Amino acid sequence: MQIYNTLTRTKEEFIPKEPGRVNMYVCGPTTYNFIHLGNARPLVFFDTVRRYFIYKGYQVNYVQNFTDVDDKIIKRAQEEKMDPLELAQKYIREFFVDADALNVMRAETHPKVSEHIQEIIALIKKLEANGNAYAVDGDIYFEVRSFPGYGKLSGRSLEDMQAGARVEVDPRKKDPMDFALWKAAKPGEPSWPSPWGKGRPGWHIECSAMAEKYLGAGFDIHGGGFDLIFPHHENEIAQSEAACQQPFARYWMHNGFITVNQEKMSKSLGNFFLVREILAKFPPDVVRWYLLSTHYRSPLDFDDEKLVMAGKGLDRIKTAIRLLYEALARPIQPGTDAVQRDTLLADRLALLRLEFEKAMDDDCNTALAVSIYFELAKEVNIFVGKLGPELSQANKEALEQAHLLMKDFNRVLGILKEDQRTGQLILGEAGQDDQLAEGLVQLIIKIRQEARAKKDWSTADTIRDGLKELGIILEDTPQGVRWKKQG
Numbered sequence: 001m002q003i004y005n006t007l008t009r010t011k012e013e014f015i016p017k018e019p020g021r022v023n024m025y026v027c028g029p030t031t032y033n034f035i036h037l038g039n040a041r042p043l044v045f046f047d048t049v050r051r052y053f054i055y056k057g058y059q060v061n062y063v064q065n066f067t068d069v070d071d072k073i074i075k076r077a078q079e080e081k082m083d084p085l086e087l088a089q090k091y092i093r094e095f096f097v098d099a100d101a102l103n104v105m106r107a108e109t110h111p112k113v114s115e116h117i118q119e120i121i122a123l124i125k126k127l128e129a130n131g132n133a134y135a136v137d138g139d140i141y142f143e144v145r146s147f148p149g150y151g152k153l154s155g156r157s158l159e160d161m162q163a164g165a166r167v168e169v170d171p172r173k174k175d176p177m178d179f180a181l182w183k184a185a186k187p188g189e190p191s192w193p194s195p196w197g198k199g200r201p202g203w204h205i206e207c208s209a210m211a212e213k214y215l216g217a218g219f220d221i222h223g224g225g226f227d228l229i230f231p232h233h234e235n236e237i238a239q240s241e242a243a244c245q246q247p248f249a250r251y252w253m254h255n256g257f258i259t260v261n262q263e264k265m266s267k268s269l270g271n272f273f274l275v276r277e278i279l280a281k282f283p284p285d286v287v288r289w290y291l292l293s294t295h296y297r298s299p300l301d302f303d304d305e306k307l308v309m310a311g312k313g314l315d316r317i318k319t320a321i322r323l324l325y326e327a328l329a330r331p332i333q334p335g336t337d338a339v340q341r342d343t344l345l346a347d348r349l350a351l352l353r354l355e356f357e358k359a360m361d362d363d364c365n366t367a368l369a370v371s372i373y374f375e376l377a378k379e380v381n382i383f384v385g386k387l388g389p390e391l392s393q394a395n396k397e398a399l400e401q402a403h404l405l406m407k408d409f410n411r412v413l414g415i416l417k418e419d420q421r422t423g424q425l426i427l428g429e430a431g432q433d434d435q436l437a438e439g440l441v442q443l444i445i446k447i448r449q450e451a452r453a454k455k456d457w458s459t460a461d462t463i464r465d466g467l468k469e470l471g472i473i474l475e476d477t478p479q480g481v482r483w484k485k486q487g
Contacts, residue, residue, distance in 0.1 A: 001013070001014040001056075001360075001361045002014065002361065002362055002363055003221075003251050003253060003363055003364070004253070004297065004363045005251050005252055005253075006153060006229060006252040006253065006254050007152065007153055007251075007252045009155065011363055012251070014220075014251065016058070016220050017218060017219065017220055017250065020057070020058060020059060021058060021059045021060075021061065022050075022053045022058045022059070022060045022061070022220050022221065023060075023061045023063075023215040023216075023219040023220045023221070024046070024049070024050060024060065024061070024062045024063065024219075024220060024221045024222075024223065025063045025064075025065075025207070025210075025211045025214075025215055025219060025221070025222050025223070025249070026042065026046045026062070026063070026064045026107075026222075026223040026224060027042075027064075027065065027207060027223070027224040027225075027228055027232070028064040028065045028066050028067070028095075028110070029066065029067070029091075029095060030067040030070050030072055030073065031066050031067065031068050031073065031087075031088040031089075031091040031092050031095065032070070032072045032073040032075075032076040032077075032087065032088070032091060033076070033091060033274075034091065034094055034095075034098065034274045034275065034276045035094075035095055035098055035099075035274070035275050036265070036272045036273055036274050036275060037258050037265065037272070037273050037274075037275060037278060037302060038225065038257070038258050038265050038272060039275070040098070040102065040275050040287070040291065041225070041255055041258055041291055041296075041300065042223065042224055042225050042255050043099060043102065043104055044102055044104060044288055044291045044292065044414075045255050045291070045292070045296045045364075045366070046064075046223045046253075046255075047104045047105055047414060048292060048364070048366060048412065048413060048414060049221075049223070049253070049364050050062050050105065051105070051411060051412050051413075051414055052360050052364065052412050054411075055408065055411060055412050060108075061108050061109075061214070061215065062105075062107045062108050062109075063107055063108065063109045063110075063111065063210070063211065063214045063215060064107040064109075064110055065110070065111050065112070065113070065206065065207060065210050066088070066092050066095075066110060066111070066112045066113070067113055067203070067206060068085060068088035068089070068092065068112045068113050068114050069084070069085075069088070069113040069114055069190060069200050069201060069206075070113075070203060073087060073088050074188075074189055074190070078188070084189070084190050085114055085190060088112075088114075092112075094276075097276075098275045098276060098279070101279055101284040102275070102284050102287060102288050103284065103285070103288060103414045103415070103416075103417055104414070105414075109214050111210040111213075111214065113201060113206045113210075114190070116206070116209055116210050116213065117192045117201070119209040119210070119212075119213050120182075120201045120205050120206060120209040121182075121194050121195070122209075123205060123208060123209045123212070123239070123243055124140055124181045124182055124205065125195065126243045127142065127181065127239060127242060127243050128140065130242060130243065131143075131146060132146045132147060132239070132242040132243070133181055134174065135196050136172040136173070137172065137184060138182075138184030138185075138196050138197040138198075138199060139172075139180060139182060139183055139184050139196075139199075140180070140181040140182035140196055141173055141174070141178040141179065141180055141181065142178060142179050142180075142181050142235070142238065142239055142242075143174055143175065143178055144158065144175060144177045144178055144179070144238060145158070145174075145175055146242065147238040147241070147242045149237070149238070149241065150234065150238050151234065152237070153229055153230070153233055153234045153237055153252065154229050154230040154234050156230070158177060161177065161230065161231075179202065179204060179231065179235055180202035180203075181201070181202050181204075181205045181239070182194060182196060182199050182200070182201060182202060182205075183199050183200055183201075183202060184196070184197060184198070184199045185197070185198040185199045185200065203232065204231070204232055204235035204236055204239065205239060207232075207236050208236050208239050208240040208243075208248070211236075211240070211248075211249075212240065212244070217240070217244045217246050217247070217248060218246055218247050218248070218249070218250060219249055219250070220249070220250055220251060221249065221250070221251045221252075221253060222236075222248070222249035222251070222252050222253070223252075223253045223254070223255075224254060224255075225254060225255055225257070226254045226255060226256055226257055227257070228254065229254055233252065236248065237249075253296075254297070255296040255297065256296065256297050256298050256299045256300065257299050257300075258299070258300045258301075258302055259299050259300070259301045259302065260301070260302050260303070261301070261303075262301060265302065273302065275287075278307075281304070281307075282307045282311065283311070283428070285314060285415050285416055285428075286307060286310050286311040286314055287307065287310075288413075288414060288415055289310050289311075289313065289314045289370070289413075289415050290306065290307050290310035292366040292367070292369075292370060292413055292415075293310060293313070293366070293367055293370050294367055295363075295365055295366070295367045296364060296366065297363075313374070314415070315484075315485075316374065316377055317373060317374070317377050317415075318416075318427045318428075319377075319381075319484060320376075320377035320378075320380040320381050320406075321377075321380075321406060321416075321425055321427060322427065323380065323381060323384045323482075324380050324384065324399060324402060324403055324406070325424065326384075326482075327384045327387055327391070327395075327399055328396070328399050328400070328403070330387070330389060330390060330391050331390050331391070332390065332391050332392070332393060332396055333390035333391065333392060345379065345383050345398045345401075345402065346398060346401055348379055349376075349379070349401050349402060349405050352372055352375060352376050352379070352405065353405060353408070355372050355375075356369055356372045356373075356409060356412075359372060360412065366413065369409070369412070369413065370413070372409075373409050373413070376402070376405060376406065376409065379402070380402050380406075383398065383399075383402070384399075406425065407423075407425060410425060441467075441472060441483055444463060444467065445474065445481050445483065447463065448460050448463040448464065448474075448481075449481065451463070467483075471485055472484070472485060473485070
């Protein structure tokens, strides 16, 4: 398996630190609002990376933090007249609503800053003792020039970064690029006792402390969005390696930006979209499918029409699965022999599995994996189309192999949920209205079939044409009538 390592700017063979085990840390959200689509992309992508490692037989220890102590949280809490920690907890709960909808697996650990203050203080004390940090009026700063490797992740010199960065002017700092590890308490802000007086952590130190606690130094993969390379991840490397005197993380993976009309999605431009708003317009499986249909390191341009197209593509997969389930429900004709095409399908399934794994092994290329899922759907459609009203045992075994591959692909991509009772993929979140619509369509089809049996072609055609005007297409096949929504 090859992974593009931001640290070395090359694809490298992935070799875990411990055989059979993968330790991953992925930066989570700052919890002062609902998550937006830019937050959802790394959330979904790294969930898929994790799922693929599980598919390959690894034990995965996945850690994703919540930043629940931050300037933005304090500001929002003041606006809403809430306690900052209560506000953060409110949006942590809302985060899980959106993440669950997108079928994102819970991490083994979701650490919060507020619950790891002592670990953060211990790390800062170590940096101070090593000569990498200094105190000024109750604030503690990391001295970037004390760490010779500063800039190795972003690939820029300290001078270039200083010239291009918006750095808060503070004459108390030794260098404008020095960053806060600990901030002295201000009235009305959450604070904790420390050797330097009451205060709270800076942003960057939290991930270093929590990653070290749950994964140890030199863990396998650190992930996040491209915007975190500098300064957040650059600063994590500096403070962690200065404290521990060994590499912090071995592979760094960063997903590309989401853009709107080729401009980066951001709150400052006012062109960001909350996941909650998008899920009100589009099903969660379509949103996840859309997010995985572009290679993770490429920018992903957003508009509603692209989600509409993603929905139509996903419908092709769902149609193939429906046909598969319909075929599996047919009776078996005893005494029939295996036919040539069953062997051919089995060979094709094996090839598609290899192609899927090759795509994911090549830097987790979900875009190519999605296209191979389409190929599988096509093979299923062709095979089912050649079947009669009864199956041979070989037919049934071939269909079951196809079903297994569908589920394996889906378990990696995480698009559709799986019914734990039946083992079947759930093709939609069917509510009472959906079930009523399904029953009504089936009733209308039954009435049309009765009209056809009586050679009442006028009534049958009227029903068919009326349904078409409503966006429902009927297909008469040797195995019976099928219906689908007009795409």
